[in-house]
Amino acid sequence: xxxxxxxxxxxxxxxxxxxxxxxxxxxxxxxxxxxxxxxxxxxxxxxxxxxxxxxxxxxxxxxxxxxxxxxxxxxxxxxxxxxxxxxxxxxxxxxxxxxxxxxxxxxxxxxxxxxxxxxxxxxxxxxxxxxxxxxxxxxxxxxxxxxxxxxxxxxxxxxxxxxxxxxxxxxxxxxxxxxxxxxxxxxxxxxxxxxxxxxxxxxxxxxxxxxxxxxxxxx
Amino acid sequence: xxxxxxxxxxxxxxxxxxxxxxxxxxxxxxxxxxxxxxxxxxxxxxxxxxxxxxxxxxxxxxxxxxxxxxxxxxxxxxxxxxxxxxxxxxxxxxxxxxxxxxxxxxxxxxxxxxxxxxxxxxxxxxxxxxxxxxxxxxxxxxxxxxxxxxxxxxxxxxxxxxxxxxxxxxxxxxxxxxxxxxxxxxxxxxxxxxxxxxxxxxxxxxxxxxxxxxxxxxxxxxxxxxxxxxxxxxxxxxxxxxxxxxxxxxxxxxxxxxxxxxxxxxxxxxxxxxxxxxxxxxxxxxxxxxxxxxxxxxxxxxxxxxxxxxxxxxxxxxxxxxxxxxxxxxxxxxxxxxxxxxxxxxxxxxxxxxxxxxxxxxxxxxxxxxxxxxxxxxxxxxxxxxxxxxxxxxxxxxxxxxxxxxxxxxxxxxxxxxxxxxxxxxxxxxxxxxxxxxxxxxxxxxxxxxxxxxxxxxxxxxxxxxxxxxxxxxxxxxxxxxxxxxxxxxxxxxxxxxxxxxxxxxxxxxxxxxxxxxxxxxxxxxxxxxxxxxxxxxxxxxxxxxxxxxxxxxxxxxxxxxxxxxxxxxxxxxxxxxxxxxxxxxxxxxxxxxxxxxxxxxxxxxxxxxxxxxxxxxxxxxxxxxxxxxxx
Numbered sequence: 001x002x003x004x005x006x007x008x009x010x011x012x013x014x015x016x017x018x019x020x021x022x023x024x025x026x027x028x029x030x031x032x033x034x035x036x037x038x039x040x041x042x043x044x045x046x047x048x049x050x051x052x053x054x055x056x057x058x059x060x061x062x063x064x065x066x067x068x069x070x071x072x073x074x075x076x077x078x079x080x081x082x083x084x085x086x087x088x089x090x091x092x093x094x095x096x097x098x099x100x101x102x103x104x105x106x107x108x109x110x111x112x113x114x115x116x117x118x119x120x121x122x123x124x125x126x127x128x129x130x131x132x133x134x135x136x137x138x139x140x141x142x143x144x145x146x147x148x149x150x151x152x153x154x155x156x157x158x159x160x161x162x163x164x165x166x167x168x169x170x171x172x173x174x175x176x177x178x179x180x181x182x183x184x185x186x187x188x189x190x191x192x193x194x195x196x197x198x199x200x201x202x203x204x205x206x207x208x209x210x211x212x213x214x215x216x217x218x219x
Numbered sequence: 220x221x222x223x224x225x226x227x228x229x230x231x232x233x234x235x236x237x238x239x240x241x242x243x244x245x246x247x248x249x250x251x252x253x254x255x256x257x258x259x260x261x262x263x264x265x266x267x268x269x270x271x272x273x274x275x276x277x278x279x280x281x282x283x284x285x286x287x288x289x290x291x292x293x294x295x296x297x298x299x300x301x302x303x304x305x306x307x308x309x310x311x312x313x314x315x316x317x318x319x320x321x322x323x324x325x326x327x328x329x330x331x332x333x334x335x336x337x338x339x340x341x342x343x344x345x346x347x348x349x350x351x352x353x354x355x356x357x358x359x360x361x362x363x364x365x366x367x368x369x370x371x372x373x374x375x376x377x378x379x380x381x382x383x384x385x386x387x388x389x390x391x392x393x394x395x396x397x398x399x400x401x402x403x404x405x406x407x408x409x410x411x412x413x414x415x416x417x418x419x420x421x422x423x424x425x426x427x428x429x430x431x432x433x434x435x436x437x438x439x440x441x442x443x444x445x446x447x448x449x450x451x452x453x454x455x456x457x458x459x460x461x462x463x464x465x466x467x468x469x470x471x472x473x474x475x476x477x478x479x480x481x482x483x484x485x486x487x488x489x490x491x492x493x494x495x496x497x498x499x500x501x502x503x504x505x506x507x508x509x510x511x512x513x514x515x516x517x518x519x520x521x522x523x524x525x526x527x528x529x530x531x532x533x534x535x536x537x538x539x540x541x542x543x544x545x546x547x548x549x550x551x552x553x554x555x556x557x558x559x560x561x562x563x564x565x566x567x568x569x570x571x572x573x574x575x576x577x578x579x580x581x582x583x584x585x586x587x588x589x590x591x592x593x594x595x596x597x598x599x600x601x602x603x604x605x606x607x608x609x610x611x612x613x614x615x616x617x618x619x620x621x622x623x624x625x626x627x628x629x630x631x632x633x634x635x636x637x638x639x640x641x642x643x644x645x646x647x648x649x650x651x652x653x654x655x656x657x658x659x660x661x662x663x664x665x666x667x668x669x670x671x672x673x674x675x676x677x678x679x680x681x682x683x684x685x686x687x688x689x690x691x692x693x694x695x696x697x698x699x700x701x702x703x704x705x706x707x708x709x710x711x712x713x714x715x716x717x718x719x720x721x722x723x724x725x726x727x728x729x730x731x732x733x734x735x736x737x738x739x740x741x742x743x744x745x746x747x748x749x750x751x752x753x754x755x756x757x758x759x760x761x762x763x764x765x766x767x768x769x770x771x772x773x774x775x776x777x778x779x780x781x782x783x784x785x786x787x788x789x790x791x792x793x794x795x796x797x798x799x800x801x802x803x804x805x806x807x808x809x810x811x812x813x814x815x816x817x818x819x820x821x822x823x824x825x826x827x828x829x830x831x832x833x834x835x836x837x838x839x840x841x842x843x844x845x846x847x848x849x850x851x
Contacts, residue, residue: 028598041404045229052360052480053229053404056336062783063815064600075487077360078480079403082563083580101591105584119598119815130594138594141587161830 019075021179025068026100027092028117032165037068042188043180044072054079093117094135108143111171115152154207163204170208220266224411232401233258235361239368240298244415247290248274249283252714253302254337255401256330276726279685280305291325294420300328303342314351318439320388322418324375328394330401333525334560343526348503355393355503359479361405367394399477451504459500462509471495471517478523481566519546521573604816605782605833610753612646618763634658634678637713638706645813656686663699675702681711681719695744703774708781740774747773782833792834797825801846808838
């Protein structure tokens, strides 16, 4: 799917002091955050790595906030990323990136979908909903680097906005030295997604990958 | 779930509980859905035939426990699952079964919710195990969740005490988890599936199996105490506990549940050396010998446990035996919180306080972090697109205004489940919720106190079957003038669409009898019962108006399948569309319905997201100029 990526030789360089690579997936219920988390954790597990996933599902399965912690590395035990300990943020919605700010720090590389999904009440009570630019602005003051990406738009191009989570996955793979290999992610996609939507999701993945390569080269 | 011995798989804590039951040769499993416990039964459903297990969603946790008790008395290993609220429902039977004992192993899985992620109380069920005089084992990750279940079945069957008139028998054993553990995923190496061997079956033994004679009852109580003493000794040596005291250790940490993992990480992260540690899996009875062994050797002890200071109280009590002063850090001295779930940071700071190092994470980013979090908009759960409850609350609001009871002129008592979301705008309907089925009794009491405004109990179908029938009979029998609205979406929706008795199928997906709520209401003596489709707002409003005007006890059943289920089984209707030429931009549709599929265009007109629209057509009914059409 994505040629020319570094192999696992670089793997442990990212795993820090106690050997951990912490991915945080933040989303709104129904956006595919849970599926993205499953693909990431299945891929890591198939690479023989120690994986721990924490999910705060609660009542938030439909239209509420959903946060997943995917933790990879030999020293990982608990289901929660420590304060400021997130290595990669994958936010499927801009405002949801704000909600998890306490997990972010200089070590964080943030991939943020810029298409907002405002709660119904924001329409009713004229509550202020932050613009994507504001979100990116404040995130840049916390994290090492922020990659804003119109994942929802690219997913539409791929065939359906429902493949937006795989656009973000493609963008993750295009980050430097991703801990998870493209081939294991591709297998995990095939194992986790409905077969009839697999081709569309792979298109979405590729569009995300290319968009991220463009961003990294100042596109 | 039925993978081979020795294979390593990624499992959720709750899935690991299910796997543990399979490895233990379980034959009967029952539960009532409740976050964070539901996935145990759900992950067993696909394998019931192959594994030869009888699995059911029962109508409530007490029934589920009674079903499993019966199976156990008949000799089968049984597992019953519930969230902490359900433990309260089942408690009457659990306490009694502790006295009579079991035959086949009986394991009660209960999941607590520190952090209140599921929107109920932060109950610490370890204290209930003490009250019931029953053993409890706490899990801390998926692997230990499986191990805890295996151990619990062994303990349940092992400590029978032969008495004069009875054969040997065992007692129920709790396995407890918490949200973070129940929903955590991690690698688990599958173990062998034990060959089923039936415990002795049921024989008539009223000296053991009834409580009506005080003498026999006290005999059973004494026997239970003896049994717990034996279990205490077994738990001292359990591999679910771990004591490590390196030479020259000055400090000790006792940890339970998810804190065990956070402690291991913190010790590694900060290179803390020479720390004595006791991790406890058997939380009732506590391994006091191990605790004493640790306390004996150190100058200070930190106790890590979420919610109540259960272990800490024991540590403080044992401290007196040591005969020298030992510092105890926990909740009772204010080092750690009693509210909310623990995080790695809470554990790190507390560890720092013990060893005299500042382990608080500090950087110069707190300002922007606080600013970012303050910018995040609240995201209260809305009703889904096409949710039938939306129609109910819109119609109820209209009916109350029509009968002169608008603007807090009537009291709507909510109940547990999706139906409570009527508390949010734009409906602003429900005033309170207490527990499963409580709305009807609450409404009755409010009336008894002389409230003159109409009082309406709003309750979902699964909640009505669970605990709504006795208060309905009570209200009817005792003459409470209330209106009962049963929001029947034919499913237990909030917890993930488990079937309810009105679904027409059971946990295994097999066709079943469909229990009609209107029949139960009528049989309870509620004579004025109407059944309407909440998608039809004017018909629903008319039903409410009629019931409100008539006075006395009345009920309206609002029946329409959950829209998410309809979508899943392909019964979804086509999307609606707003005609931009006809829309006047009054946005009455958006303001009345709060539908997540509706938005406002740049020109200030209503728009519908076709992918999200469920085709319910309520917006077309609300639009005053007929600008919305389609669906069907």
